[in-house]
Amino acid sequence: MCDGGNAAPVYKIVNENFPGSNITTIQRHYFNDHNGLDFIKRLVIEENNSVVMAVKSKYYCLAAASALIKYVEFIENMVYAQESLRVVFQGGERTTMIDAGTSSILELVVNLENLKSSHSLFSVLNRTKTPGGTRLLRSNILQPLNDRETIQARLDCVEELTDSSEFFYGLQSALERFEIDIDHLIASLVQIAKQDTDKIRERRINTAILLKHVTDTVPALCESLSEGKCDLFQAYSASLKDARFCSVSDLLSNILNENCRYTKGLLNMRYQRCFAVKPGISAVLDMSRRVYSEMIEDIGELIEQLNGKYDLPLKSCHSSSRGFHVQMLTKDAPSKLPEDFIQISKTRKTLSFTTQELKTINGNIILQIKDINMITDAMIKHLNASVRSNIGCLYNLSEIVSTLDMLLSFAHYRTTTECVRPEFTDTLAIKNGRHPVLDNGRRCYVPSNVYAAEGKNFNIVTGPNMSGKTTYLKMIAQLQVMAQMGCFVPAEFASFRVASQIFSRVGSNDDMETNSSTFMVEMKEVNYIIQNVTDTSVVIIDELGRGTSSEEGVGLCWAISEFLLSEKAFTFFATHFIELCRMESIYPNIENYHFEIKHVTCNQGRFRTVQFTYALSRGFTREVHYGLDLAEMFDLPPSLIQKAHVIADEIDKRTGEADASVTDEQKANNAAYKFATRLLQVSRSSRLDDVALVEYVRG
Structure with a gap:
């Protein structure tokens, strides 16, 4: 990304295609393929070492x-342990x-207008735990x-x-117990710090506690x-019966306390770390923990003494910044606090x-906590190794839990x-399909049909x-x-039809960052x-x-x-250029569709408005000057609208309609092509027997 202090071309390309990304430059000599292969050979776990051949x-x-x-x-500031990473190419x-x-553009993950909005495909489907x-x-x-x-x-x-x-509910209940991030847990397990600090020791002990929590939940998930009857469920169940889970559980049970578990809260987790190791393994550790417990008791006794001495409703609290301190409600506080009380902070309550x-x-x-963590960490180091x-x-567990969560x-x-369950053929056919985001909670959404096949792979859509x-x-x-998810x-x-690529060209905006006009953005x-584009691509183009x-x-x-016609990709082309609709009479694999509108006259015929039906029909739109009709809805001056109609009519008269002339031979060829492609489609996708198929063709 960086060569001699100068940004390499790849940096500029990434910055252009992903504007706003946080990019860190690394000098060129770190991009070394020999070192990369050595890293993979050294770090990959044994069961995945075949990846070396692939890369x-x-x-x-x-x-x-x-x-x-x-x-x-x-x-x-750490190194990865040998044979600890799962490397997949x-x-x-x-x-x-x-x-x-x-x-x-498709708003697959985030909404275009509001990044925090739930109007995206990801938000609609996301019920993961x-x-x-x-x-x-x-x-x-x-x-x-x-x-x-x-x-x-x-x-x-x-x-x-x-x-x-x-x-469903049994599996969901089992998955809800995996509230921790298994991938992060694995990362903490395989990373070896170059230098031990108090935070590093706490993280290692936390890793052991979390690992115990995970292994304890595996049997319930396996049960x-x-x-499940599906092959995938059976395969996952067999994978969870791996003997290595028992080995890990035995290693943990030999060192960790049986009641040790993952809990939320800073103070609760500190308590779990202190008593993570079983008693009796280290006499020094047991003594340190006894001293720690006595200190906690001393704090309780001190609060009780202060309550009795000053006759105030005091209670002990704990925070990461202040440790243990005293707290009381503001309404119960006297006008002047005793001089023994220091470092006073006040909130509304x-x-x-x-x-x-x-x-x-x-x-x-x-x-005392540092001493306990040092002794505990010495045992946890060997345990993690x-x-x-x-x-x-x-x-494997991480992959299983993530996949099951997504399937739920x-x-x-559903x-x-x-x-409905989607089928996979060589045809794209949808009956009364609904937009998954807009349909979410909307009863007024108008469903639409979609059809594309080898003989009808290009749809032109028109409308106001x-x-x-x-x-x-x-x-x-x-x-x-x-469907493909x-x-x-x-x-x-x-x-x-399973698509290898999905392309889009929707919207028309200038790109100020790259100094590109609307037309230049379109052409790019x-x-x-x-x-x-390939024969198995899906392409949507708008305006x-x-x-x-x-x-x-x-x-x-x-x-x-x-060009797209020659590639056989399924293309859906929305346009206001009615001239393009004439291509249907020239190319047999083009279909014209349009969205209908209704003109409604009100107030005794003086005003005419446009009513959108959102209904898709065959053929191209017959509406003329629908942009002017739409402009009337925004209360523009009537004289301005009338003048615009006059000018538009004059332009239409000058231009005329130069319809493409189609010979009888072309019409016959188009009809033969359509019939042949329909026969091919029926032969590939029909579930009828031979006799019924012949009757269908004759009919």
């Missing part, structure tokens, strides 16, 4: 890994590519699967979870999974202070929404502004993402689509060519449409 020739992968590991070790062959611009499940859901939305077998396995699980409420004797006890407690030899099972979210969505074109395009892409979709019927985005003149815009849209 040994990946220069950029190894160089980036080398720089990343060195950076993390430098920032965290994953290319894009099993996931669908969605670029950053498309994910933003664990941090790992939340991260996995987000990554699956941004990179959905394109492996049919895995998708079907997930759909089977979601269907079983929703069909059996007892299984819940045993009730409470009064906090301490005494010199209490400060002395606090200081002694801190010293022994656990690392079985760390592979913890990586999908099941929750039970609270009218949706605000008629629903952009929402329709976003709905198609979001439903495609949901393994989630049910809001529709009466849904069939999808379209060029990216043209260079990367292309509006950043230049109408003649140039129509010409560009026509040429770009012809």
Whole structure:
């Protein structure tokens, strides 16, 4: 990222494509593929060491890994333990590519207008209970699967979870106990600090306590999974019966107290650390803990003495900054506090202070805690080192918990929404599909149909502004993402072709940061689509060519449409250029659709308004000057609207309508093409037997 103090070209590229990102530069010599391969060989756990064969020739992968590991070790001031990391090499062959611009436009993770808004696909689906499940859901939305077998396995699980409420709630109850972040726990376990400090010792002891909490919850999860019938549930149940879980549990039970557990709260967790190790293992540790307990009792006795001496309702409190101190309600405080009370702080409801004797006890407690942590940490170090030899099972547990949590979210969505299990064929067909975000709690949403196949792979959508074109395009892409995640979709019927890429060109705004005009932004985005589109891509384009003149815009849209037609990608093209609709008579794999509107006359025929139906129909829109009709809704001066109509009519007369001439031969060829593609589709996807299929074709 940085060479000799100067930003490398890759830095500029990343900064242009991901503006606002926090980028840290690293000097070029840290990007060393040989060091990266050595790191992987040294750090990868034994059961994943085959990854070395997959990455040994990946220069950029190894160089980036080398720089990343060195950076993390430098920032965290630690080194990773040998054979402690699960290293996996994953290319894009099993996931669908969605670029950053498309994910933003589709509002997959965050809302475009309000980053804190819940109007995004992630917010609609997110009912996860664990941090790992939340991260996995987000990554699956941004990179959905394109492996049919895995998708079907997930759909089977979601269907079983929703069909059996007892299984659903039992599994959910077991997962709720995994409230800690297993990935962070593993990271703490494998990182070895270069220098021990009080915080490092506390973190190591916390890691052991959290590890005990996790291993104690595995049997309950395994028992819940045993009730599942799907292959994925059975595979996860078998994985949780790994003997290494018992080995880790035995190692922990030999050292840690049986009642030691993870608790919330600073003081509670400190108490757990003090008494984490079993009594009787170290006489010095037992003595230190006895002294600590006596100090805590002394604080209670001191508060009681102060209560009796000054006849005040005092109580002891604890905070990270002040330690133990005295607190009382402001309304119960006398006009003048005793001189023994020092370091007084006042809030609206409470009064906090301490005494010199209490400060002395606090200081002694801190010293005693350090002694206890040092003795405990000496034992925990050896314990953690022994656990690392079985760390592979913890990586598997993290993956299982995260995936189950995400599947439970999908099941929750299915039970609270009218949706259907998607099918996967070579056709994109949706009956009465609904936008998953806008449909959330809205009864007035108008559903729409979607159809695209090999013989009808290009749909042109027209209609007035605000008629629903952009929402329709976003709905198609979001439903495609949901289906490939393994989630049910809001529709009466849904069939999808697995997409390798999802592209979008929606919206028209200047980019001030890169000094790009609206038209330049459009051309950059379209060029990216043209260079990367494949036969299995899904492309949505909205309002292309509006950043230049109408003649140039129509010409560009026509040429770009012809290119996309040749690629066989499923393309949905929303436009105001009615001239493009003439392509349907030339190319047999183009279909025209439009959103209908109604003109309503009120007040005895003096005013005419536009009523949006949001209903999609075949053919292109027949509305003329609908932009002027829409302008009337905003109370512009009537004289201005009338003048605009006159000018528009004059332009129409001059331009005329140059309809494309279509010969009878072209019409016959188009009809033959449509019939042939329909036959191919029926032969590939039909579930009818041969006799019924022949009757269907004849009919």
